Amino acid sequence: MTATAKLARRACYRGITLELAAGGEGWDPVELLVLEERNQQNFRNKDRANHKELVSANPQLRNVRLLQTSPRYEHLLWLPDVVSSAYRRSLTHRDRTSRLFSIVENRVHFVNPVE
Template identity: 60%
Template sequence: MRSDQAKGDILAEAYRRSRGPVAYLDESYQVPDPNNPGAKTFYLFSAVVVERDAMAELRVGLRRIAGSTWWHTTAALQHAEGQRRTRDMLSFLADGFEACVIAHRIPVSVHDHTAEEARRACYRGLATDLTTEIPGEWAPVELIVLEERNTMNLRGKDKKNHNELVAEKLIPRNARLLQTSPGIERLLWLPDLVSAAYRRTITHRDHTRTLFDLISQQVRFVQPIE
């Protein structure tokens, strides 16, 4: 794995070499469990589109609400204080103009034990939508920043999924995928928030199910692409 300094330099260079808004992506899922065949399964990929002139304010605001340089929404939702901070972060996101996009597959195929097929289809739907201009919402996204997974093999699969879209001419050649960690780019907290909030509408019946209501008006749903 590269050092944080190297990762930061790579991210900064990607920002310099791209134009327009940047899309930040993260996911949430529940895969088929042979020991619990009746359990709900789903895969959802979320993106938040951020304009360049809003990035600094968002980073500062997220850090202030979290009270820390570390954040993971799923962990925060396990206790009352974290739930309050999650609600505050979602309200902060709702106060801005950032568009949110979700692609989901519900349920996941019983044969897709690792949900890699669902991940690929959802990414294809998201990336195709994000790199297309949506009048009144965003200019074509040239840079997609994805929370990196923890093995080279998995990161390679995500790169392959992106390159296939370019080869199939579903997204332009100048659309770049960069995989990095939330420790390097705090704006990756945003799709983590969106994914966790939407997940709660599927998995919970308590008051946290209503978290998604805070941002629902700025969410666009797109279809996965096989």
């Protein structure tokens, strides 16, 4: 993984964590983040370190826990892939399947990465 990819992953994780922990209109703050477990131990350790660093820097996140697991055990981990694919297809195709995103569009919230 390149340095740029590592920074992008960290920024995206920080952005989504801060948004979820803050809660929103019609939903409570999230206190458990379920993250897809990466293959290599050093990558899993980096994800844990990123979480620990974020929590240490933001006292309002002290109750936010991280659980890393496989989609084999937590099937909802496939959901971001399905939604992302449907969104991409809505931009790149004009066929019947490109309308899949419209099914979930009103439930999707885009988050800006945090450096």
